[in-house]
Amino acid sequence: MTFLILTTIALFVIAIVRLMNVYDLSAEIRGGRTDDRATEGESRNMAWLWALFVVWLLGFLAWQFFEYKDDLLPRAASAHGPAIDNLFNTTMVIITLVFALTHIVLAYQIVKNYFRNGRKATYFAHSNKLELIWTVVPAAVLTGLIVYGLTVWDDVIYPKAEDPIVVELYSKQFDWTARYAGKDKVLGKSDYRKIDAGNDLGLLNVPEANDDIIVKGEMHLVKDKPVLFKFRSRDVIHSAYLPHFRVQMNTVPGMETAFEFTPTITTEEMRKETGNEKFNYVILCNKICGTSHYNMQMDVIVETQEEYDKWMREQQTWRQKKATASAESIIQ
Amino acid sequence: MEYTHQPEAGQVQGHAHASSHEFDDEHHHAETFWSKYVFSQDHKMISKQFLVTAVIMGVLGMLMSVIFRLQLAWPGQSFPILETILGKWGKDGILDPNFYLALVTIHGTIMVFFVLTGGLSGTFSNLLIPFQIGARDMASGFLNMLSYWFFFASCLVMFLSLFIEAGPASGGWTVYPPLSALPQAMSGSGLGMTMWLISMALFIASSLLGSLNYIVTILNLRTKGMSMTRMPLTIWAFLVTAILGVLSFPVLFAAALLLIFDRSFGTSFYLSDIYIGGMALERNGGSPILYEHLFWFLGHPEVYIVLLPALGLTSEVIATNARKPIFGYRAMVASLMAIAFLSIIVWGHHMFISGMNPFLGSVFVFTTLLVAIPSAVKVFNYITTLWKGNIHFTPAMMYAIGMVSFFISGGVTGIILGDSALDINVHDTYFVVGHFHLVMGSAAIFGMFAGVYHWFPRMYGRMMNKKLGYAHFWLTFISAYGVFFPMHFLGLAGVPRRYYTNTEFPLFDNLVDINVLVTSFAILAAVAQAIFLFNFFYSIFKGQKSPQNPWHSNTLEWTAPVEHIHGNWPGAIPEVHRWAYDYSKPGYEEDYVLQTVPLRPDEKDEGH
Ligand code: HEM
Ligand SMILES: [Cu+2]
Ligand SMILES: [Cu+2]
Numbered sequence: 001m002t003f004l005i006l007t008t009i010a011l012f013v014i015a016i017v018r019l020m021n022v023y024d025l026s027a028e029i030r031g032g033r034t035d036d037r038a039t040e041g042e043s044r045n046m047a048w049l050w051a052l053f054v055v056w057l058l059g060f061l062a063w064q065f066f067e068y069k070d071d072l073l074p075r076a077a078s079a080h081g082p083a084i085d086n087l088f089n090t091t092m093v094i095i096t097l098v099f100a101l102t103h104i105v106l107a108y109q110i111v112k113n114y115f116r117n118g119r120k121a122t123y124f125a126h127s128n129k130l131e132l133i134w135t136v137v138p139a140a141v142l143t144g145l146i147v148y149g150l151t152v153w154d155d156v157i158y159p160k161a162e163d164p165i166v167v168e169l170y171s172k173q174f175d176w177t178a179r180y181a182g183k184d185k186v187l188g189k190s191d192y193r194k195i196d197a198g199n200d201l202g203l204l205n206v207p208e209a210n211d212d213i214i215v216k217g218e219m220h221l222v223k224d225k226p227v228l229f230k231f232r233s234r235d236v237i238h239s240a241y242l243p244h245f246r247v248q249m250n251t252v253p254g255m256e257t258a259f260e261f262t263p264t265i266t267t268e269e270m271r272k273e274t275g276n277e278k279f280n281y282v283i284l285c286n287k288i289c290g291t292s293h294y295n296m297q298m299d300v301i302v303e304t305q306e307e308y309d310k311w312m313r314e315q316q317t318w319r320q321k322k323a324t325a326s327a328e329s330i331i332q
Numbered sequence: 333m334e335y336t337h338q339p340e341a342g343q344v345q346g347h348a349h350a351s352s353h354e355f356d357d358e359h360h361h362a363e364t365f366w367s368k369y370v371f372s373q374d375h376k377m378i379s380k381q382f383l384v385t386a387v388i389m390g391v392l393g394m395l396m397s398v399i400f401r402l403q404l405a406w407p408g409q410s411f412p413i414l415e416t417i418l419g420k421w422g423k424d425g426i427l428d429p430n431f432y433l434a435l436v437t438i439h440g441t442i443m444v445f446f447v448l449t450g451g452l453s454g455t456f457s458n459l460l461i462p463f464q465i466g467a468r469d470m471a472s473g474f475l476n477m478l479s480y481w482f483f484f485a486s487c488l489v490m491f492l493s494l495f496i497e498a499g500p501a502s503g504g505w506t507v508y509p510p511l512s513a514l515p516q517a518m519s520g521s522g523l524g525m526t527m528w529l530i531s532m533a534l535f536i537a538s539s540l541l542g543s544l545n546y547i548v549t550i551l552n553l554r555t556k557g558m559s560m561t562r563m564p565l566t567i568w569a570f571l572v573t574a575i576l577g578v579l580s581f582p583v584l585f586a587a588a589l590l591l592i593f594d595r596s597f598g599t600s601f602y603l604s605d606i607y608i609g610g611m612a613l614e615r616n617g618g619s620p621i622l623y624e625h626l627f628w629f630l631g632h633p634e635v636y637i638v639l640l641p642a643l644g645l646t647s648e649v650i651a652t653n654a655r656k657p658i659f660g661y662r663a664m665v666a667s668l669m670a671i672a673f674l675s676i677i678v679w680g681h682h683m684f685i686s687g688m689n690p691f692l693g694s695v696f697v698f699t700t701l702l703v704a705i706p707s708a709v710k711v712f713n714y715i716t717t718l719w720k721g722n723i724h725f726t727p728a729m730m731y732a733i734g735m736v737s738f739f740i741s742g743g744v745t746g747i748i749l750g751d752s753a754l755d756i757n758v759h760d761t762y763f764v765v766g767h768f769h770l771v772m773g774s775a776a777i778f779g780m781f782a783g784v785y786h787w788f789p790r791m792y793g794r795m796m797n798k799k800l801g802y803a804h805f806w807l808t809f810i811s812a813y814g815v816f817f818p819m820h821f822l823g824l825a826g827v828p829r830r831y832y833t834n835t836e837f838p839l840f841d842n843l844v845d846i847n848v849l850v851t852s853f854a855i856l857a858a859v860a861q862a863i864f865l866f867n868f869f870y871s872i873f874k875g876q877k878s879p880q881n882p883w884h885s886n887t888l889e890w891t892a893p894v895e896h897i898h899g900n901w902p903g904a905i906p907e908v909h910r911w912a913y914d915y916s917k918p919g920y921e922e923d924y925v926l927q928t929v930p931l932r933p934d935e936k937d938e939g940h
Contacts, residue, residue: 254604
């Protein structure tokens, strides 16, 4: 195999060397040397290839929009999602137009002005008017986009709900843990020095922590009820990425970060909508964090308040978990 | 008209320099193989050293990308050749996940720093600054030589790190701590990371030595008549780039230094509340965010350090081959400066979702989107330069226009990433990978190719083959779009970057086609580079001899003899009488007027 590849390459190189020799020799025979600059014929060919290329490029882009539209993320499943998607679509329309128009103009100029013998270019060094136009027009468009973008940003990024579900999302190499505040609606304090085999999150032994509910692998949220995520990290930087909700925030050791949003579509509804029985919302890790960065996930189930309450009742509190664990160790 | 005439009286403005070249013959007999080819202090030789080193590093970086693209398109598939090349990292022909990350990291580092910073600036600043401003050489030949050898040492250390037991640095080219600070966090954060940091320190030294030299040379050694506004745009671009480098690389050095302290001397600038490897770290009180600020304070200007020289080369190539003055010379200079200035105050757009204060995010949105304005000005000025031109499509010209195309297509997606609200969903996804490969990777590489094809005769006294140049261009151009366009869609589908495989998430199951398409184009691109390599090395030895001014250019480098001589011009240094862009000027029969041709009594000069 390796041998085959090497010989192919060698043959290829020899063939080109031979060709080049012939090319140069025949040029020398014909009258000295090949033209250093592009000839009229070459310039014409290249100009038309350019035009063809731009057609291909625009076609390729259109094909991708069409071909991949089903692979893109489905409808945003959070309250702020549509605002982001609208901003995205608006921006996308503008930049696609700019991209297409500039390339069409480029191709047009190329085909119109390729080198012909005996022709001379027009000496045209500057024009304040033109330059003013293409400073002011982009500036105006961008001002619009900046104002629009910042309005959305302000709406999305600052937590503001009255009474959200508070969840701590804790990251470590290579999994996620979610902690709900429990009955008292307060997350108990933690200290990383307290971490050990039975205490993954380093929780302190205080009442606020004892009623907290800790889950792995899958977490649950309520449709139309705001959730405030508080992120912590044990070891390196990770990033909690929930693409369907248009949510992402880094988790940073030594500090707490946060993101608040409201899910609007239940998992069940989304399964119907996408026609995919196995559909699940996921949390991915989106900041390189080591070997298994590519497989650091948690499922998110969005459901009605009743379903959520039922699920919640089935969970053990941190105190109950500790009790079970010590009972087990006594038995052993 | 006489175009190849030796101008009469040229004068050097710099004092230090004027005396050192009066006795040229004295230099000559002392020349040995070592002083001529290895420890050369001649800018032309140093330029070639940079170029050849960059080409070799570029090939390495490209082969790496092919290897990890194979994994992404056909995850888990066995390619026996991988075991042959990679040994234990490719056991049974399957790429190891740790080594995947290592390859991505070293690929990024090589491409950004060694090929597009060292290679691009090193080659063309060295070649063109003395030639185009009319100087005998750089202000300090010795520092210039050091700059190359630091660069070489830096490349060597990075290369050697590929062969160590635990593997090279693997935390991404941005090497964020704590991942990069703690050997317990991943195998690449041990010796590999130390070597990465050493290599970077050497690189920064090289870059600073080079940049200071470029700045001093441009400011002090311009020949008589070469006022700032008569300088070709290449020189403006190199000047602005060098200043940007001097301002930002020391900050990267500081970031790296603190990281070295955290790694080796028990400090905690970047570490806090960490429990890893079954132990709580006693050190406390630092912040990883601090590193991000320091890194991106260089990191963002860095992408312009890569891009601006490419824009400069492109300006020169486009004007020459369109046979027209560059449109809006002053606006081009102003936009270079505006881009450079803005690039220093936009670093936070890499940190919108790092946990940084959201209000600070808003400020960075504002500054970031402003960069689009001078960029748009440049694009429109390029297009207007083609208007009513008489365009010679040499391979260099093809690459220059290709560069403009990438600058547009990569630039517009920047408007999405610079908008914090939109960045929430595409940050760190393949959308970003597609974006920066177009605007930084492809655009700068194409600028570099334009430079190589255009100035090859000036470097080697021979011509590259045109037909192979065209073939190389079209294959590379099409496959670059074929690789990087679809990546945007992967990103929009939510695929994160730096993932060894996408198979763990059912969400990505139907994206396999896209990955196969991308990899196929990547392989095609790699094959196309073989054409270039062949053309390059063949032409160095066997290409047709070049005439003195093959492209009928105006600038000074084409007034020097084809043979490289010490001091560049045999007699006096040429004197300059006009700006560099009098192409197709009315009143002249030929469609170009060398900068050395005196103005006619009634003639107006565009630069002063
Ligand atoms: C043959 C052409 C190239 C191909 C196929 C290619 C492909 C890729 C891919 C797929 C990745 C992302 C891998 C991942 O995130 O898992 C990547 C990363 C990267 N590439 Fe390239 N690339 C090419 C050329 C270049 C060039 C010319 C540059 C110069 C700027 C460049 C700079 C980078 C950087 C900075 C990264 C990020 C590394 C990191 O994530 O730390 N690449 N490349
Ligand atoms: Cu991760
Ligand atoms: Cu940036």
